[in-house]
Amino acid sequence: MKNMALDRLWLVRPASFPSADASARASGAADLLHSARVCGSLAEALEGCGFVVGASARQRSLAWPTQTPRECAGKIVEEAASGEVAVVFGRESSGLKNEELQRCHAHVQIPTNPEYSSLNLAMAVQVIAYEIMVASGGSRLAIRSRETPLATADEVELFFQHLERVLVGASFLDPSNPRHLMMRLRRLFGRAELDRNEIAILRGILAALVPGSGKPPGNDVEEETQ
Ligand code: SAH
Numbered sequence: 001m002k003n004m005a006l007d008r009l010w011l012v013r014p015a016s017f018p019s020a021d022a023s024a025r026a027s028g029a030a031d032l033l034h035s036a037r038v039c040g041s042l043a044e045a046l047e048g049c050g051f052v053v054g055a056s057a058r059q060r061s062l063a064w065p066t067q068t069p070r071e072c073a074g075k076i077v078e079e080a081a082s083g084e085v086a087v088v089f090g091r092e093s094s095g096l097k098n099e100e101l102q103r104c105h106a107h108v109q110i111p112t113n114p115e116y117s118s119l120n121l122a123m124a125v126q127v128i129a130y131e132i133m134v135a136s137g138g139s140r141l142a143i144r145s146r147e148t149p150l151a152t153a154d155e156v157e158l159f160f161q162h163l164e165r166v167l168v169g170a171s172f173l174d175p176s177n178p179r180h181l182m183m184r185l186r187r188l189f190g191r192a193e194l195d196r197n198e199i200a201i202l203r204g205i206l207a208a209l210v211p212g213s214g215k216p217p218g219n220d221v222e223e224e225t226q
Pocket residue numbers: 054055056057058088089090091092093094095096108109110111112117118119120121124125
């Protein structure tokens with residue numbers, strides 16, 4: 001729950017709580033366990049709640065609106081904007097009872113192998129909590145800025161001109177029959193998204209291999225790459 005930015009855990013008649021085992025497993029998330037609310041019944045846990053979804057592995061005889069985690073996560077996030085929402089999970093051994101499922105507006109079922117559909121409780125919580133986080137827009141990874149800016153278009157162009165001169169000079173490239181070589185090399189280096197240091201290194205290599213073939217930009221290469 002804490003990984004997925006959820007922090008309100010309600011436990012209905014837990015077999016053992018506080019539990020040394022649970023605390024040991026909740027490494028770094030003990031705060032969430034400490035703030036868990038213990039209730040005597042599901043009705044008490046759901047007091048004041050608006051939208052309620054029950055997680056169940058099995059299609060029951062009762063027909064109830066049933067969605068995948070992805071389908072219902074959007075609704076959960078939407079309803080959470082205007083009231084309390086709850087996702088109810090069942091016992092590890094026997095799941096949710098029909099009367100418990102009937103307290104829910106909708107059911108959520110994680111698609112699985114039909115021959116083996118029941119996940120461990122923690123796994124089921126994780127899948128649904130993940131979808132809620134994605135639906136709430138929290139799934140974007142922090143954007144890391146580049147250590148070195150990308151080479152500019154003109155720097156890249158000068159590199160290709162330099163490379164072409166060296167390849168022609170080495171008779172690897174025949175200007176009368178170029179056979180798309182430069183186009184293929186442009187595509188190859190384009191995939192590498194060369195930054196300014198890398199372009200400087202490549203130009204430095206060309207200049208070192210063929211002195212006088214071109215002036216390496218050299219002076220703006222950062223120290224560790226020289
Ligand atoms: N033997 C129980 C399984 C309980 S698993 C049964 O057949 O009902 C513990 C809880 O994890 C379930 O009550 C449910 O809330 C959740 N869960 C497990 N698998 C799930 C699935 N495929 N879809 C939705 N919830 C699931």
